[in-house]
Amino acid sequence: MDAHRAYLRFFMLILGIETATQQVSVAIGGHEGVLAVFELSRGRRHAETLTPAIEFVCRQADIEICEFGAIAVDIGPGLFTGMRVGLAAGKAIAHALRVPMIGISSLDLLAFPLRYADRTVAAVIDARKGEVFYALYRPVPGGVQRVTDARCTSVDELVGDLMARGQTVVCVGDGALRYRDEISAVLRCDFAEQFLSHPSAAPLVQLAHAKALREDWVNPWEIQPMYLRAPDAEINWSTRATGGASQ
Amino acid sequence: MNVTENTLVLGIETSCDETAAALVMGGYDVISSAVSSQVDLHAQFGGVVPEIASRAHLDLLNPMIARAVVEAGVSEERIDAVACTVGPGLIGALLVGVSAAKALALTWDVPFVGVNHMEAHLYAAFLEDPTLEFPLVVLLVSGGHTMLIEMRNHGEYRLLGQTIDDAAGEAFDKVARFLGLGYPGGPAVDREAMHGDPEAIRFPRAMLNEGLNFSFSGLKTSVINHVRKHPDVSAADVAASFQAAVVDVLVTKARRAAEQIGARGLVLGGGVAANSLLRERFLTVCTDAGIHGFLPSRELCTDNAAMIAAAGWHRLRSDGPTALDAGAYPNLRLPLLP
Numbered sequence: 381m382d383a384h385r386a387y388l389r390f391f392m393l394i395l396g397i398e399t400a401t402q403q404v405s406v407a408i409g410g411h412e413g414v415l416a417v418f419e420l421s422r423g424r425r426h427a428e429t430l431t432p433a434i435e436f437v438c439r440q441a442d443i444e445i446c447e448f449g450a451i452a453v454d455i456g457p458g459l460f461t462g463m464r465v466g467l468a469a470g471k472a473i474a475h476a477l478r479v480p481m482i483g484i485s486s487l488d489l490l491a492f493p494l495r496y497a498d499r500t501v502a503a504v505i506d507a508r509k510g511e512v513f514y515a516l517y518r519p520v521p522g523g524v525q526r527v528t529d530a531r532c533t534s535v536d537e538l539v540g541d542l543m544a545r546g547q548t549v550v551c552v553g554d555g556a557l558r559y560r561d562e563i564s565a566v567l568r569c570d571f572a573e574q575f576l577s578h579p580s581a582a583p584l585v586q587l588a589h590a591k592a593l594r595e596d597w598v599n600p601w602e603i604q605p606m607y608l609r610a611p612d613a614e615i616n617w618s619t620r621a622t623g624g625a626s627q
Numbered sequence: 628m629n630v631t632e633n634t635l636v637l638g639i640e641t642s643c644d645e646t647a648a649a650l651v652m653g654g655y656d657v658i659s660s661a662v663s664s665q666v667d668l669h670a671q672f673g674g675v676v677p678e679i680a681s682r683a684h685l686d687l688l689n690p691m692i693a694r695a696v697v698e699a700g701v702s703e704e705r706i707d708a709v710a711c712t713v714g715p716g717l718i719g720a721l722l723v724g725v726s727a728a729k730a731l732a733l734t735w736d737v738p739f740v741g742v743n744h745m746e747a748h749l750y751a752a753f754l755e756d757p758t759l760e761f762p763l764v765v766l767l768v769s770g771g772h773t774m775l776i777e778m779r780n781h782g783e784y785r786l787l788g789q790t791i792d793d794a795a796g797e798a799f800d801k802v803a804r805f806l807g808l809g810y811p812g813g814p815a816v817d818r819e820a821m822h823g824d825p826e827a828i829r830f831p832r833a834m835l836n837e838g839l840n841f842s843f844s845g846l847k848t849s850v851i852n853h854v855r856k857h858p859d860v861s862a863a864d865v866a867a868s869f870q871a872a873v874v875d876v877l878v879t880k881a882r883r884a885a886e887q888i889g890a891r892g893l894v895l896g897g898g899v900a901a902n903s904l905l906r907e908r909f910l911t912v913c914t915d916a917g918i919h920g921f922l923p924s925r926e927l928c929t930d931n932a933a934m935i936a937a938a939g940w941h942r943l944r945s946d947g948p949t950a951l952d953a954g955a956y957p958n959l960r961l962p963l964l965p
């Protein structure tokens with residue numbers, strides 16, 4: 381029975397959904413690796429793009445949605461509204477298929493492609509309002525290992541942290557690109573290519589497959605986004621469709 | 628797709644601060660309806676905080692869908708279409724429902740239908756009284772809207788009147804906040820007014836004798852001025868007098884609208900329709916005027932997903948499915964006849 385379960389996990393197909401930054405990315409992965417990827421990094425129309433993208437990727441890869449054994453999603457940190465588009469869609473599909481979910485941080489996804497960099501990797505996502513989400517990673521055989529907690533800080537704090545460590549660093553992510561001048565003004569470091577600056581669903585399904593082998597997954601109602609920032613308690617009077625009085 | 632009395636629609640609603648899912652058969656028959664109100668989450672801020680609402684929708688939507696399916700006692704395979712509010716509402720909140728609804732439709736391989744939240748409020752009454760006949764006048768009052776709509780047929784609406792400034796529900800929220808009655812304002816004023824004298828203060832009834840439009844911002848201002856001038860006034864009297872003024876204007880204009888177009892029915896909808904004085908006066912006015920009045924239950928007046936599924940069924944029948952590249956439209960308007 382266990383051998384059979386392990387066999388099923390090994391051949392499991394995984395749908396990966398990534399909407400935590402301005403990019404929309406969908407991928408299908410399995411034991412052979414990444415089978416299909418859709419990626420769109422302009423437009424920021426996550427909700428409009430995502431469902432047709434899933435439909436397209438599945439059709440082109442000749443895979444029915446009911447064949448997926450798990451749904452992987454980027455749980456952030458990132459842009460809240462975009463993140464929730466992917467999470468809501470992923471939860472709905474997992475719910476409908478009654479399959480588990482695998483959540484992976486956007487920062488892990490940014491760092492993973494730089495696992496051969498041979499030095500500290502700083503994954504930095506633009507959090508708007510002059511702040512960034514970031515975490516530092518150390519390359520290890522087969523991947524990267526996170527060496528700090530994911531944080532939401534000012535750019536100055538990020539630069540201070542990097543300087544204090546006194547290590548050579550490679551920075552990756554849309555936050556790294558946006559604040560490239562601020563960072564390189566005080567620190568000698570490299571910046572990853574622009575095409576690596578958004579988390580992608582390709583490493584998402586790769587990392588998720590490894591987790592699926594260990595049954596390291598959760599139920600769709602248990603998956604939690606990583607916001608790292610408290611909500612703005614700003615009340616929007618003008619665009620309310622219904623209000624308090626409608627209770 | 629052949630849309631019939633047996634077509635089972637899953638409705639999803641996440642436009643503001645209620646997370647809801649429901650199953651409705653044939654556009655009229657509510658099989659199940661699950662609503663989770665986030666009111667407690669927003670109460671401490673005195674209004675709906677968009678980011679808090681969006682976060683809560685993401686947590687609550689799957690459980691609400693599961694509850695609606697379990698309460699209906701049907702298998703998910705039986706669902707023929709997924710309908711979801713696409714606007715108007717809070718963008719981040721809407722997107723949670725729209726993303727989930729489209730993903731469900733894709734996974735189950737059934738049509739997706741985008742629903743206008745305002746149109747859905749018009750359909751709420753049909754769920755409890757399918758015998759309603761056109762033309763109808765609907766008085767729609769909520770935190771965001773105060774409108775008189777002529778419903779000539781399914782999908783055929785004409786705007787008869789609307790507020791030129793604050794919505795009625797907004798006035799309730801602001802007055803409640805000013806009087807320190809808490810949030811949400813509608814029920815708070817309603818409760819306080821029970822102990823007060825509605826004739827204690829004669830607040831203005833703006834535009835009472837002219838046309839079918841409304842204005843409530845002057846009323847809110849005169850409440851504030853009155854309380855500043857008479858700091859010892861009883862809050863209950865202010866609440867009761869304020870409520871009486873709002874209700875007076877609403878029912879007078881609703882009656883006028885119904886008489887003007889020769890309506891065969893007058894229907895109340897929207898969250899403020901849960902107000903006890905409004906409910907009472909509305910029925911009296913209908914009886915006096917000899918109009919068939921219909922008052923949906925409080926559950927159907929406030930935001931719910933049964934009305935979304937019902938409106939979705941009608942839209943699916945008239946327009947067919949909505950494409951999966953649809954988004955959310957925070958300022959969506961009711962489609963009106965030219």
Ligand SMILES: [Zn+2]
Nearest residue numbers: 621622769930
């Ligand atoms: Zn509403």
